[in-house]
Amino acid sequence: MTVIAYSKKYNNFFVIERKAYSPSCTYRNVYWNNFLSKLEKYLVNYFVYFPVYQEPTFEYQELPSISSTENIKLTGYFQSYKYFDSYKDEILKEIGYNTIRNTLINKLKQNNTFNPCEMISLHFRIGDIIKVHKENNIIIPVEYYINAIKHISQNTDKPIKLLYFCEAEDNEFVLTNYINPLKKLFPNTSYHKVSDTLEDWEQLVLMSVCEHHIIANSTFSWWGAYLASDTDNKNKIICYPDKWQHSKVITHSTVDLFPENWTMCKTEAV
Structure with missing residues (x-):
């Protein structure tokens, strides 16, 4: 951009x-x-x-x-x-983003029983950190997602419906280490995994359609949330983790990375 x-x-x-x-x-x-x-x-x-x-x-x-x-x-x-x-x-208009988004929504309506426009996106970044970036990046712990869900639930009257995103190879890890613990803490919340058959760019667009967002330390979910913030939803909540990299290997300052109306959430229990 x-x-x-x-x-x-x-x-x-x-x-x-x-x-x-x-x-x-x-x-x-x-x-x-x-x-x-x-x-x-x-x-x-x-x-x-x-x-x-x-x-x-x-x-x-x-x-x-x-x-x-x-x-x-x-x-x-x-x-x-x-x-x-x-x-x-202007840029989104030039790339035809609204048309792309609406086309994908119509495609998903034919195959899904849930409406992503009423859901909260959760993104888990696991595999590439373990394989390539473990020296610099951290795997965000479940405590961050707990804090973010609590924050959103305290600021909305709607039922909490979660649509989560991760690489197909990380499905089991995410289910065991994140989704199952979250289900125990938030038993009245609905959980849906985005289809692994969607292209990565389709998943990005789908993420942007969601009502609220809990991003990982990832440019992928950063863009999913940022593209969503052009909507008319003035009550949209976007949560990001307070830690983006290992504290001992800070190579990129994030002071200008997040818009002021996004909410920073702790990555440890509060």
């Missing part, structure tokens, strides 16, 4: 590299044929030489001013909402 917002601010044209590999040469999914198909016209296979602006910090930093004829290449995460929040509606 940052590149598009930057181009709109300075009335400049933008392009995006088509590549499916990160700078560390690991494969990552791209969605030019589905979720982001409307952006395909802006794709290039490689850049000619452009001056590079390397993100200096994970915190928000004002981007350099440029003219409508200058070229610059942005390199980094640029995930703070402050980079693109002012242009959010």
